[in-house]
Amino acid sequence: MRRDARRGQGGGARRIAECRPAPAPAASVPSVPVSAGPHTAHDPDPARPPARPSFAALAAAHGDRKMEEYGRFLALLASSLLVGFVSVILSLVWVFHYREGLSWDGSAGEFNWHPVLIITGFVFIQGIAIIVYRLPWTWKCSKLLMKFIHAGLNTTAMILAIVSIVAVFDFHNASNIPNMYSLHSWIGLTAVIFYCLQLFLGFAVFLLPFAPVHLRAALMPIHVYSGLTIFATVIATALMGITEKLIFALKNPAYSASPPEATLVNCLGLLLVIFGSLILWMASRPHWKRPPEDNAKILSPIGATPEGTEVESTMTNTSNADKSDLRSNTEAARKQNIKFDEAGQRSTM
Numbered sequence: 001m002r003r004d005a006r007r008g009q010g011g012g013a014r015r016i017a018e019c020r021p022a023p024a025p026a027a028s029v030p031s032v033p034v035s036a037g038p039h040t041a042h043d044p045d046p047a048r049p050p051a052r053p054s055f056a057a058l059a060a061a062h063g064d065r066k067m068e069e070y071g072r073f074l075a076l077l078a079s080s081l082l083v084g085f086v087s088v089i090l091s092l093v094w095v096f097h098y099r100e101g102l103s104w105d106g107s108a109g110e111f112n113w114h115p116v117l118i119i120t121g122f123v124f125i126q127g128i129a130i131i132v133y134r135l136p137w138t139w140k141c142s143k144l145l146m147k148f149i150h151a152g153l154n155t156t157a158m159i160l161a162i163v164s165i166v167a168v169f170d171f172h173n174a175s176n177i178p179n180m181y182s183l184h185s186w187i188g189l190t191a192v193i194f195y196c197l198q199l200f201l202g203f204a205v206f207l208l209p210f211a212p213v214h215l216r217a218a219l220m221p222i223h224v225y226s227g228l229t230i231f232a233t234v235i236a237t238a239l240m241g242i243t244e245k246l247i248f249a250l251k252n253p254a255y256s257a258s259p260p261e262a263t264l265v266n267c268l269g270l271l272l273v274i275f276g277s278l279i280l281w282m283a284s285r286p287h288w289k290r291p292p293e294d295n296a297k298i299l300s301p302i303g304a305t306p307e308g309t310e311v312e313s314t315m316t317n318t319s320n321a322d323k324s325d326l327r328s329n330t331e332a333a334r335k336q337n338i339k340f341d342e343a344g345q346r347s348t349m
Helices: 002-019 055-098 113-134 143-174 183-207 213-249 260-284 310-316 320-343
Strands: none
Touching: 055 113, 055 260, 113 143, 113 183, 113 213, 113 260, 143 183, 183 213, 213 260
């Protein structure tokens, strides 16, 4: 009886064991390499954040995006240069093939200097001067050198614009034609005056080393806005001028009959609009501006100690608290000066 009882108890135990679910096999966890840092593979903290992507991966992704934007910028730059160059060529074809050419004797050939010089200098060269800071292969150049190039291009455009206005006034006076009676002449002369003022203030504030940094930072948004506004106004005034010239010059056949000269000049006007749109688009994209970290320098006052010489020797003789304060003050001044210096790198004089 006892043996049967034991057998019964043993059989029940076996039956109970058979009814229990078998333990699940341990899941194989793939080994994930963890970069060296504050957390290791044996970190007992389960709530630690996941490992961040490596710097190389982020740099590679950023490089791909920069390459894509760089290619787009090159495409727009090449398109704008091609359109601007073709515009200059069409203006020469217009005056030499359909008009009386170029001269300086008070005849209609002297007036023809006006459209040629306006399109060449006031439109094409000014457009190049606006985007010269955006050329990526110039970002390693000295910012002072780029300022001189920017100012030189704008000075050339201003000289050509002034010569073109002198040609118009001389032709009108020789032909007994009234001056300054059309809206084209009003807006055009106003644009030239403001352009000269813009160039003078650009020289005085941003090129010469006498203006304080705070003044440069305060005037930079106005300088950029006024430069782009003047450029857009010049494009609009040029369209008004060539239309006015066609209406006055084309009599038989009339402008309304769309002769070949009218078609050529209308195409010239379309190219000017396309050129202006491309330049304004490239100049208004913030991710194509000259990066401040490449050429930014600490703007210290005249006679101040350069960073990294006496400052470091002074820091070695002070306490740890003084070192920390001096480092934080230096870093804050560096960031503030870079912010001001960034304002001087987007000049569109």
